[in-house]
Amino acid sequence: MTPLDPMFYVVAVPAVLxxxxxxxxxxxxxxxxxxxxxxxxxxxxxxxGVMLPLLMLIDAASLRPYWRKWDGPSAWGLIVxxxxxxxxGxxxxxxxxxxxxRILIGVICLAFVAYQWARxxxxxxxxxxxxxxxxxxxxxxxxxxxxxxxxxGGPPVAVFTLGMGMDKTRYQxxxxxxxxxxxxxxxVPYGFLGIFTAQSLLADLILAPVALLGAWLGVKAHYxxxxxxxxxxxxxxxxxxxxxxxxxxxx
Numbered sequence: 294m295t296p297l298d299p300m301f302y303v304v305a306v307p308a309v310l311x312x313x314x315x316x317x318x319x320x321x322x323x324x325x326x327x328x329x330x331x332x333x334x335x336x337x338x339x340x341x342g343v344m345l346p347l348l349m350l351i352d353a354a355s356l357r358p359y360w361r362k363w364d365g366p367s368a369w370g371l372i373v374x375x376x377x378x379x380x381x382g383x384x385x386x387x388x389x390x391x392x393x394x395r396i397l398i399g400v401i402c403l404a405f406v407a408y409q410w411a412r413x414x415x416x417x418x419x420x421x422x423x424x425x426x427x428x429x430x431x432x433x434x435x436x437x438x439x440x441x442x443x444x445x446g447g448p449p450v451a452v453f454t455l456g457m458g459m460d461k462t463r464y465q466x467x468x469x470x471x472x473x474x475x476x477x478x479x480x481v482p483y484g485f486l487g488i489f490t491a492q493s494l495l496a497d498l499i500l501a502p503v504a505l506l507g508a509w510l511g512v513k514a515h516y517x518x519x520x521x522x523x524x525x526x527x528x529x530x531x532x533x534x535x536x537x538x539x540x541x542x543x544x
Contacts, residue, residue, distance in 0.1 A: 295339075295492055296492045296495065297495070302500075304334055306500070308326075308330045308331060309327060309344075309504050309507060310504075310506065310507040310510075312326075312351065312504070312507060313354075313505070313506065313507015313508040313510065314510050315327075316351045316352070316355060316507075316508070316511060317354065317355040317358075317507065317508040317509075317511025317512050318511030318515040319511070319514075319515065327344060328340045328341060328344045328443060328444040329398050329399070329443070329445075329538060330534055331343060331344065332538060333534065333537055338488050339492075339493060341442075341443070341444065341488055342488040343493045343497060344444055345444070345476060345480065345483055345488075345489075346489075346494070346497045347500055348444060348476055348504075349473075349477070349480070350504045351504050351508045351511075352469060352473040354505055354508035355469045355473075355511070355512065356469060359462070359465060359469050361466075362463060362465075362466035363467040364424075364457075364459060364466075364467050366424055366426070367429055368470050369429075370426050370429025370430060370433060371429050371453065371467075371471045372470075374430035374434045374436075374437065375436055375440070375446075375471070376437065376478065378435060378436060378437020378438035378439075378440075379437040379438070381438050382437065382440070382479075383486065386441065386486055393542075396539055396542045397442060398445065398535075398538055399534070399542070400535070401439060401443055401445045401448075401535075402532070402535030405448045408448070409528060432450060432452065432453035433450075433471075435449040436450045436471070437475055437478070440472070440476075446472065446475055447468065447472070450468055450472075454467050461515070
């Protein structure tokens, strides 16, 4: 299947809408499910190429509602730390095959769900910690790498920011500004690596209104929708997607 196949949009439209709602309303922790779902249909590189411009559009649409509501030191530390992570991701991408990326994305899906379950069940119960520039750089580096190879930089940023006890809006605003910067960093390397194609850019033009609608809904949902309900659906979808990606790669 390619981005020119009409059936692609049967899955892509709800996936992109979900990405907009997730990124603009609930942080970027689970937005990577959209790229993971698309990777079930097309080569992971194609999925990454389709999603990046749309994620950048969602970032841009989300900046104004959360402007200056972020935690400045944390945002800056995460962005600085992301630079070597993005560089490493670009290096790895150049010699890893598609099935390896499907396995990596699948493992990240399952690891994210396992981590969130462990926290909610009290298996992992870390006390809140104070801001540390060093840990911000570490979290940023991991976020930069995982964001480059699978658009899955949200979980390490969420672990760092929520670990400091940030409230929902400060966490959301910090996530928005951090991934606005990280996605800008990724754009040029994606171009050099040939991840963008004429087909992927055409798909972006078609899906751009969906991304903007998702961002608008996400900002509204941030204040009115239960996080528990939203993430309950997300974790089920991530588990199914992760298992499916690993199965496809191994078989």
